[in-house]
Amino acid sequence: MKIDGTAYRSIWAGADGRSAGIIDQTRLPHEFVTLELSSLDEAAVAIRDMWVRGAPLIGATAAYGMAIALREDASDSALKAGYDTLIATRPTAINLKWALDAVMARVAPLSPTERAEAAWHFAAEVCDEDVAVNHAIGSHGLELIRALAARKPAGEPVNILTHCNAGWLATVDWGTATSPIYQAHDAGLKVHVYVDETRPRNQGASLTAWELGRHGVPHTLIVDNAGGHLMQHGQVDMVITGTDRTTALGDVCNKIGTYLKALAAQDNGVPFYVALPSSTIDWTVRDGVREIPIEERDGAEVTWVHGRRPDGVVDKVLIAPPTSPAANPAFDVTPARLVTGLITERGVCSASQAGLASLFPERAVA
Numbered sequence: 001m002k003i004d005g006t007a008y009r010s011i012w013a014g015a016d017g018r019s020a021g022i023i024d025q026t027r028l029p030h031e032f033v034t035l036e037l038s039s040l041d042e043a044a045v046a047i048r049d050m051w052v053r054g055a056p057l058i059g060a061t062a063a064y065g066m067a068i069a070l071r072e073d074a075s076d077s078a079l080k081a082g083y084d085t086l087i088a089t090r091p092t093a094i095n096l097k098w099a100l101d102a103v104m105a106r107v108a109p110l111s112p113t114e115r116a117e118a119a120w121h122f123a124a125e126v127c128d129e130d131v132a133v134n135h136a137i138g139s140h141g142l143e144l145i146r147a148l149a150a151r152k153p154a155g156e157p158v159n160i161l162t163h164c165n166a167g168w169l170a171t172v173d174w175g176t177a178t179s180p181i182y183q184a185h186d187a188g189l190k191v192h193v194y195v196d197e198t199r200p201r202n203q204g205a206s207l208t209a210w211e212l213g214r215h216g217v218p219h220t221l222i223v224d225n226a227g228g229h230l231m232q233h234g235q236v237d238m239v240i241t242g243t244d245r246t247t248a249l250g251d252v253c254n255k256i257g258t259y260l261k262a263l264a265a266q267d268n269g270v271p272f273y274v275a276l277p278s279s280t281i282d283w284t285v286r287d288g289v290r291e292i293p294i295e296e297r298d299g300a301e302v303t304w305v306h307g308r309r310p311d312g313v314v315d316k317v318l319i320a321p322p323t324s325p326a327a328n329p330a331f332d333v334t335p336a337r338l339v340t341g342l343i344t345e346r347g348v349c350s351a352s353q354a355g356l357a358s359l360f361p362e363r364a365v366a
Protein backbone atom coordinates (compact mmCIF):
# COMPACT_ATOMS: atom_id res chain seq x y z
CA MET A 1 0.00 0.00 0.00
CA LYS A 2 1.08 3.60 -0.37
CA ILE A 3 2.74 5.80 2.23
CA ASP A 4 2.85 9.43 1.13
CA GLY A 5 2.56 8.33 -2.50
CA THR A 6 5.27 5.65 -2.32
CA ALA A 7 4.23 1.99 -2.63
CA TYR A 8 5.53 -0.15 0.22
CA ARG A 9 5.35 -3.74 1.26
CA SER A 10 5.94 -4.58 4.91
CA ILE A 11 9.06 -6.61 3.99
CA TRP A 12 11.32 -6.55 0.96
CA ALA A 13 14.51 -8.14 -0.35
CA GLY A 14 17.68 -6.09 0.18
CA ALA A 15 19.50 -5.02 -2.99
CA ASP A 16 22.59 -6.88 -1.73
CA GLY A 17 20.77 -10.21 -2.01
CA ARG A 18 21.58 -11.12 1.61
CA SER A 19 19.38 -8.88 3.77
CA ALA A 20 15.71 -7.93 4.08
CA GLY A 21 14.14 -4.54 4.71
CA ILE A 22 11.32 -4.08 7.21
CA ILE A 23 9.30 -1.27 8.78
CA ASP A 24 9.97 -1.03 12.52
CA GLN A 25 6.37 -1.38 13.69
CA THR A 26 7.26 -0.59 17.30
CA ARG A 27 7.88 3.03 16.23
CA LEU A 28 4.54 3.60 14.47
CA PRO A 29 2.49 5.76 14.36
CA HIS A 30 4.91 8.35 15.69
CA GLU A 31 7.92 7.59 13.49
CA PHE A 32 8.30 5.77 10.17
CA VAL A 33 11.62 3.92 10.37
CA THR A 34 12.89 1.14 8.11
CA LEU A 35 15.48 -1.40 9.24
CA GLU A 36 17.72 -3.93 7.55
CA LEU A 37 17.81 -7.54 8.77
CA SER A 38 21.14 -9.04 7.82
CA SER A 39 21.59 -12.01 10.16
CA LEU A 40 19.57 -14.90 11.52
CA ASP A 41 19.68 -13.35 14.98
CA GLU A 42 18.35 -10.03 13.73
CA ALA A 43 15.45 -11.79 11.99
CA ALA A 44 14.69 -13.72 15.18
CA VAL A 45 14.79 -10.56 17.33
CA ALA A 46 12.59 -8.73 14.80
CA ILE A 47 9.89 -11.36 15.23
CA ARG A 48 10.34 -11.90 18.98
CA ASP A 49 10.38 -8.20 19.87
CA MET A 50 7.58 -7.44 17.41
CA TRP A 51 9.42 -5.06 15.07
CA VAL A 52 7.37 -7.14 12.66
CA ARG A 53 4.23 -8.91 13.76
CA GLY A 54 0.97 -10.31 12.38
CA ALA A 55 0.77 -13.98 11.42
CA PRO A 56 1.52 -13.77 7.67
CA LEU A 57 4.35 -11.26 8.11
CA ILE A 58 5.90 -13.40 10.84
CA GLY A 59 5.95 -16.27 8.31
CA ALA A 60 7.46 -14.10 5.56
CA THR A 61 10.15 -12.76 7.92
CA ALA A 62 11.02 -16.30 8.98
CA ALA A 63 11.44 -17.29 5.32
CA TYR A 64 13.85 -14.38 4.81
CA GLY A 65 15.56 -15.22 8.11
CA MET A 66 16.32 -18.70 6.81
CA ALA A 67 17.53 -17.34 3.47
CA ILE A 68 19.82 -14.85 5.22
CA ALA A 69 21.17 -17.56 7.55
CA LEU A 70 21.94 -19.88 4.64
CA ARG A 71 24.02 -17.17 2.93
CA GLU A 72 26.41 -17.54 5.90
CA ASP A 73 26.31 -21.30 6.29
CA ALA A 74 24.18 -23.76 4.31
CA SER A 75 25.21 -26.95 6.08
CA ASP A 76 22.65 -29.39 7.50
CA SER A 77 23.44 -28.23 11.03
CA ALA A 78 23.01 -24.55 10.10
CA LEU A 79 19.68 -25.36 8.47
CA LYS A 80 18.47 -27.02 11.67
CA ALA A 81 19.86 -24.21 13.84
CA GLY A 82 18.05 -21.60 11.72
CA TYR A 83 14.78 -23.49 12.01
CA ASP A 84 15.14 -24.00 15.76
CA THR A 85 16.03 -20.35 16.39
CA LEU A 86 13.13 -18.94 14.39
CA ILE A 87 10.45 -21.41 15.53
CA ALA A 88 11.14 -20.40 19.15
CA THR A 89 10.38 -16.71 18.58
CA ARG A 90 6.59 -16.66 18.96
CA PRO A 91 4.30 -19.59 19.77
CA THR A 92 0.79 -18.85 18.53
CA ALA A 93 0.80 -17.83 14.84
CA ILE A 94 0.96 -21.05 12.82
CA ASN A 95 2.25 -19.19 9.74
CA LEU A 96 5.68 -19.26 11.39
CA LYS A 97 5.79 -23.05 11.31
CA TRP A 98 4.11 -23.13 7.91
CA ALA A 99 6.82 -20.92 6.39
CA LEU A 100 9.71 -22.70 8.09
CA ASP A 101 8.42 -26.13 7.06
CA ALA A 102 7.98 -24.87 3.50
CA VAL A 103 11.57 -23.54 3.39
CA MET A 104 12.84 -26.86 4.76
CA ALA A 105 10.88 -28.87 2.20
CA ARG A 106 12.30 -26.70 -0.58
CA VAL A 107 15.97 -26.52 0.40
CA ALA A 108 16.81 -29.54 2.58
CA PRO A 109 16.92 -31.96 -0.39
CA LEU A 110 19.40 -29.67 -2.22
CA SER A 111 23.17 -29.73 -1.89
CA PRO A 112 24.55 -27.06 0.49
CA THR A 113 25.93 -25.07 -2.45
CA GLU A 114 22.46 -24.68 -3.94
CA ARG A 115 20.53 -23.94 -0.76
CA ALA A 116 21.15 -20.23 -0.18
CA GLU A 117 20.05 -19.17 -3.65
CA ALA A 118 17.00 -21.47 -3.55
CA ALA A 119 15.97 -20.14 -0.13
CA TRP A 120 16.39 -16.57 -1.31
CA HIS A 121 14.08 -17.10 -4.28
CA PHE A 122 11.65 -19.04 -2.14
CA ALA A 123 11.36 -16.21 0.42
CA ALA A 124 10.44 -13.86 -2.42
CA GLU A 125 7.87 -16.41 -3.62
CA VAL A 126 6.34 -16.62 -0.13
CA CYS A 127 5.96 -12.83 -0.14
CA ASP A 128 4.50 -12.62 -3.65
CA GLU A 129 2.07 -15.42 -2.87
CA ASP A 130 0.98 -13.67 0.32
CA VAL A 131 0.17 -10.53 -1.66
CA ALA A 132 -1.85 -12.50 -4.24
CA VAL A 133 -3.69 -14.49 -1.56
CA ASN A 134 -4.61 -11.38 0.41
CA HIS A 135 -5.84 -9.69 -2.73
CA ALA A 136 -8.07 -12.71 -3.41
CA ILE A 137 -9.38 -12.59 0.19
CA GLY A 138 -10.26 -8.96 -0.43
CA SER A 139 -12.17 -9.74 -3.62
CA HIS A 140 -14.33 -12.31 -1.81
CA GLY A 141 -14.85 -10.08 1.21
CA LEU A 142 -15.73 -7.16 -1.04
CA GLU A 143 -18.86 -9.02 -2.16
CA LEU A 144 -19.99 -9.34 1.47
CA ILE A 145 -19.56 -5.60 1.97
CA ARG A 146 -21.31 -4.89 -1.33
CA ALA A 147 -24.32 -6.94 -0.19
CA LEU A 148 -24.52 -4.98 3.08
CA ALA A 149 -24.11 -1.67 1.23
CA ALA A 150 -27.10 -2.52 -0.96
CA ARG A 151 -29.30 -2.69 2.17
CA LYS A 152 -28.12 0.63 3.64
CA PRO A 153 -30.01 3.90 3.14
CA ALA A 154 -28.43 5.97 0.35
CA GLY A 155 -25.31 7.80 1.46
CA GLU A 156 -24.80 5.81 4.65
CA PRO A 157 -21.56 3.86 5.05
CA VAL A 158 -21.21 0.19 5.88
CA ASN A 159 -19.81 0.23 9.42
CA ILE A 160 -17.18 -2.43 9.99
CA LEU A 161 -15.55 -3.16 13.34
CA THR A 162 -12.07 -4.67 13.42
CA HIS A 163 -9.76 -5.76 16.23
CA CYS A 164 -5.96 -5.56 16.45
CA ASN A 165 -4.09 -5.06 13.18
CA ALA A 166 -4.86 -7.54 10.44
CA GLY A 167 -3.91 -4.88 7.94
CA TRP A 168 -1.19 -4.66 5.31
CA LEU A 169 1.36 -4.18 8.08
CA ALA A 170 0.45 -7.64 9.44
CA THR A 171 0.89 -9.28 6.04
CA VAL A 172 3.18 -8.51 3.12
CA ASP A 173 0.50 -6.31 1.52
CA TRP A 174 -3.28 -5.65 1.53
CA GLY A 175 -3.89 -7.29 4.91
CA THR A 176 -6.47 -9.97 5.56
CA ALA A 177 -9.30 -8.21 7.46
CA THR A 178 -8.49 -4.91 5.75
CA SER A 179 -8.21 -6.24 2.20
CA PRO A 180 -12.02 -6.28 1.66
CA ILE A 181 -12.17 -2.83 3.26
CA TYR A 182 -9.47 -1.34 1.00
CA GLN A 183 -11.05 -2.92 -2.06
CA ALA A 184 -14.53 -1.66 -1.12
CA HIS A 185 -13.15 1.83 -0.53
CA ASP A 186 -11.24 1.75 -3.82
CA ALA A 187 -14.40 0.55 -5.62
CA GLY A 188 -16.26 3.64 -4.39
CA LEU A 189 -18.38 1.93 -1.72
CA LYS A 190 -18.87 4.00 1.43
CA VAL A 191 -17.22 2.24 4.33
CA HIS A 192 -16.38 3.36 7.84
CA VAL A 193 -14.24 1.32 10.24
CA TYR A 194 -14.47 1.17 14.02
CA VAL A 195 -10.93 0.38 15.14
CA ASP A 196 -10.53 -1.31 18.54
CA GLU A 197 -7.47 0.20 20.21
CA THR A 198 -6.44 -3.36 21.21
CA ARG A 199 -4.82 -3.17 24.60
CA PRO A 200 -2.22 -3.83 25.78
CA ARG A 201 0.03 -3.14 22.78
CA ASN A 202 -2.53 -1.00 20.98
CA GLN A 203 -2.02 -2.42 17.49
CA GLY A 204 -5.42 -0.99 16.51
CA ALA A 205 -4.58 2.54 17.66
CA SER A 206 -1.00 2.61 16.46
CA LEU A 207 -1.11 0.47 13.28
CA THR A 208 -4.65 -0.04 11.94
CA ALA A 209 -5.69 3.57 12.46
CA TRP A 210 -2.41 4.69 10.87
CA GLU A 211 -2.68 2.57 7.76
CA LEU A 212 -6.40 3.25 7.20
CA GLY A 213 -5.69 6.95 7.55
CA ARG A 214 -2.82 6.80 5.05
CA HIS A 215 -5.15 5.16 2.55
CA GLY A 216 -7.96 7.64 3.21
CA VAL A 217 -10.41 5.13 4.69
CA PRO A 218 -12.83 6.83 7.15
CA HIS A 219 -12.38 5.31 10.59
CA THR A 220 -12.99 5.96 14.28
CA LEU A 221 -10.80 4.68 17.09
CA ILE A 222 -12.70 3.16 20.01
CA VAL A 223 -11.68 1.65 23.33
CA ASP A 224 -11.83 -2.12 23.40
CA ASN A 225 -14.90 -2.11 25.60
CA ALA A 226 -17.04 0.05 23.29
CA GLY A 227 -17.84 -2.57 20.63
CA GLY A 228 -20.75 -4.21 22.48
CA HIS A 229 -22.41 -0.86 23.12
CA LEU A 230 -22.08 0.18 19.47
CA MET A 231 -23.55 -3.13 18.34
CA GLN A 232 -26.54 -2.74 20.69
CA HIS A 233 -27.26 0.60 19.05
CA GLY A 234 -27.10 -0.66 15.45
CA GLN A 235 -23.84 1.12 14.71
CA VAL A 236 -21.92 -1.94 13.48
CA ASP A 237 -22.98 -3.76 10.29
CA MET A 238 -20.28 -6.41 10.40
CA VAL A 239 -17.10 -7.42 12.21
CA ILE A 240 -14.01 -8.59 10.30
CA THR A 241 -10.92 -9.77 12.16
CA GLY A 242 -7.81 -11.70 11.24
CA THR A 243 -6.50 -14.86 12.88
CA ASP A 244 -3.20 -16.34 14.00
CA ARG A 245 -4.36 -19.93 13.85
CA THR A 246 -7.63 -21.46 12.71
CA THR A 247 -8.39 -25.08 13.52
CA ALA A 248 -9.53 -27.76 11.10
CA LEU A 249 -13.00 -27.44 12.66
CA GLY A 250 -13.14 -23.65 12.35
CA ASP A 251 -12.19 -22.32 15.81
CA VAL A 252 -10.34 -19.03 15.44
CA CYS A 253 -7.41 -17.91 17.57
CA ASN A 254 -6.72 -14.18 17.34
CA LYS A 255 -5.59 -11.21 19.42
CA ILE A 256 -6.90 -11.15 22.99
CA GLY A 257 -10.39 -9.65 23.10
CA THR A 258 -11.58 -11.10 19.80
CA TYR A 259 -13.72 -13.68 21.63
CA LEU A 260 -15.61 -10.96 23.54
CA LYS A 261 -16.36 -9.17 20.26
CA ALA A 262 -17.71 -12.40 18.78
CA LEU A 263 -19.99 -12.90 21.81
CA ALA A 264 -21.31 -9.36 21.53
CA ALA A 265 -21.79 -9.78 17.78
CA GLN A 266 -23.81 -12.94 18.24
CA ASP A 267 -25.99 -11.38 20.93
CA ASN A 268 -26.78 -8.50 18.59
CA GLY A 269 -27.17 -10.38 15.31
CA VAL A 270 -24.07 -8.72 13.81
CA PRO A 271 -22.22 -10.92 11.26
CA PHE A 272 -18.76 -11.87 12.53
CA TYR A 273 -16.30 -12.76 9.76
CA VAL A 274 -12.69 -13.85 9.98
CA ALA A 275 -10.34 -13.27 7.03
CA LEU A 276 -7.42 -15.64 6.59
CA PRO A 277 -4.97 -17.13 4.15
CA SER A 278 -5.02 -20.93 4.16
CA SER A 279 -1.47 -20.83 5.58
CA THR A 280 -3.16 -19.82 8.87
CA ILE A 281 -5.16 -23.06 9.10
CA ASP A 282 -3.64 -25.64 11.43
CA TRP A 283 -5.06 -28.84 9.99
CA THR A 284 -3.62 -30.82 12.92
CA VAL A 285 -5.69 -29.03 15.57
CA ARG A 286 -9.39 -29.65 16.20
CA ASP A 287 -10.19 -27.98 19.53
CA GLY A 288 -8.74 -24.48 19.58
CA VAL A 289 -9.38 -23.73 23.26
CA ARG A 290 -7.62 -26.86 24.47
CA GLU A 291 -4.88 -27.25 21.89
CA ILE A 292 -3.60 -23.87 20.65
CA PRO A 293 -0.63 -22.51 22.65
CA ILE A 294 -1.42 -18.99 23.84
CA GLU A 295 1.51 -16.61 24.10
CA GLU A 296 1.88 -15.16 27.60
CA ARG A 297 3.69 -11.84 27.34
CA ASP A 298 5.40 -9.59 29.87
CA GLY A 299 3.02 -7.97 32.36
CA ALA A 300 4.89 -4.69 31.81
CA GLU A 301 2.96 -4.36 28.53
CA VAL A 302 -0.20 -4.03 30.65
CA THR A 303 1.16 -1.71 33.34
CA TRP A 304 3.14 0.63 31.05
CA VAL A 305 1.74 2.57 28.11
CA HIS A 306 3.77 4.08 25.26
CA GLY A 307 2.85 7.33 23.60
CA ARG A 308 3.91 10.77 22.40
CA ARG A 309 4.07 13.54 24.99
CA PRO A 310 2.82 17.07 24.19
CA ASP A 311 6.48 18.11 23.77
CA GLY A 312 6.85 15.54 20.97
CA VAL A 313 8.99 13.06 22.87
CA VAL A 314 7.89 9.42 22.62
CA ASP A 315 7.84 8.06 26.14
CA LYS A 316 6.25 5.47 28.38
CA VAL A 317 4.23 5.91 31.57
CA LEU A 318 3.21 3.60 34.38
CA ILE A 319 -0.58 3.33 34.78
CA ALA A 320 -0.80 0.87 37.69
CA PRO A 321 0.63 0.57 41.20
CA PRO A 322 4.23 -0.54 40.67
CA THR A 323 3.68 -3.55 42.93
CA SER A 324 0.54 -4.90 41.20
CA PRO A 325 1.22 -8.02 39.16
CA ALA A 326 -0.32 -8.13 35.67
CA ALA A 327 -1.29 -11.09 33.49
CA ASN A 328 -0.91 -10.71 29.74
CA PRO A 329 -2.34 -13.54 27.60
CA ALA A 330 -1.85 -12.26 24.04
CA PHE A 331 -4.49 -14.29 22.19
CA ASP A 332 -7.82 -15.98 22.74
CA VAL A 333 -9.91 -18.53 20.89
CA THR A 334 -13.31 -17.80 19.39
CA PRO A 335 -15.25 -21.06 19.00
CA ALA A 336 -16.45 -21.81 15.47
CA ARG A 337 -20.11 -21.50 16.53
CA LEU A 338 -19.66 -17.73 16.96
CA VAL A 339 -18.11 -17.18 13.52
CA THR A 340 -20.46 -16.31 10.64
CA GLY A 341 -17.94 -17.17 7.97
CA LEU A 342 -14.29 -17.55 7.03
CA ILE A 343 -13.09 -15.37 4.15
CA THR A 344 -10.25 -17.23 2.43
CA GLU A 345 -8.38 -16.90 -0.84
CA ARG A 346 -10.69 -19.53 -2.32
CA GLY A 347 -13.95 -17.96 -1.19
CA VAL A 348 -16.16 -17.67 1.88
CA CYS A 349 -17.14 -20.76 3.86
CA SER A 350 -18.76 -21.64 7.15
CA ALA A 351 -16.42 -22.00 10.12
CA SER A 352 -16.73 -25.76 10.23
CA GLN A 353 -15.02 -28.93 9.11
CA ALA A 354 -17.48 -29.21 6.19
CA GLY A 355 -17.04 -25.56 5.24
CA LEU A 356 -13.25 -25.82 5.15
CA ALA A 357 -13.48 -29.15 3.30
CA SER A 358 -15.64 -27.53 0.62
CA LEU A 359 -12.87 -25.03 -0.17
CA PHE A 360 -9.80 -27.14 0.61
CA PRO A 361 -10.76 -30.73 -0.23
CA GLU A 362 -7.10 -31.71 -0.60
CA ARG A 363 -6.44 -30.79 3.05
CA ALA A 364 -9.73 -31.81 4.65
CA VAL A 365 -9.42 -33.83 7.83
CA ALA A 366 -11.36 -37.04 8.31
Ligand SMILES: CSC[C@@H](O)[C@@H](O)C(=O)COP(=O)(O)O
Pocket: 053, 054, 055, 056, 093, 163, 164, 165, 166, 167, 170, 171, 175, 176, 177, 203, 241, 242, 243, 244, 254, 255, 330
Ligand atom coordinates in the same frame (compact mmCIF):
# COMPACT_ATOMS: atom_id res chain seq x y z
C1 LIG B 1 -3.43 -10.81 9.24
S1 LIG B 1 -2.83 -10.81 10.80
C2 LIG B 1 -3.89 -11.74 11.87
C3 LIG B 1 -3.37 -11.75 13.24
O1 LIG B 1 -2.01 -12.04 13.23
C4 LIG B 1 -3.63 -10.40 13.95
O2 LIG B 1 -5.01 -10.20 14.05
C5 LIG B 1 -3.01 -10.44 15.30
O3 LIG B 1 -3.60 -10.91 16.26
C6 LIG B 1 -1.61 -9.98 15.41
O4 LIG B 1 -1.07 -10.13 16.71
P1 LIG B 1 0.39 -9.59 17.02
O5 LIG B 1 0.60 -9.95 18.45
O6 LIG B 1 0.40 -8.13 16.76
O7 LIG B 1 1.34 -10.35 16.11
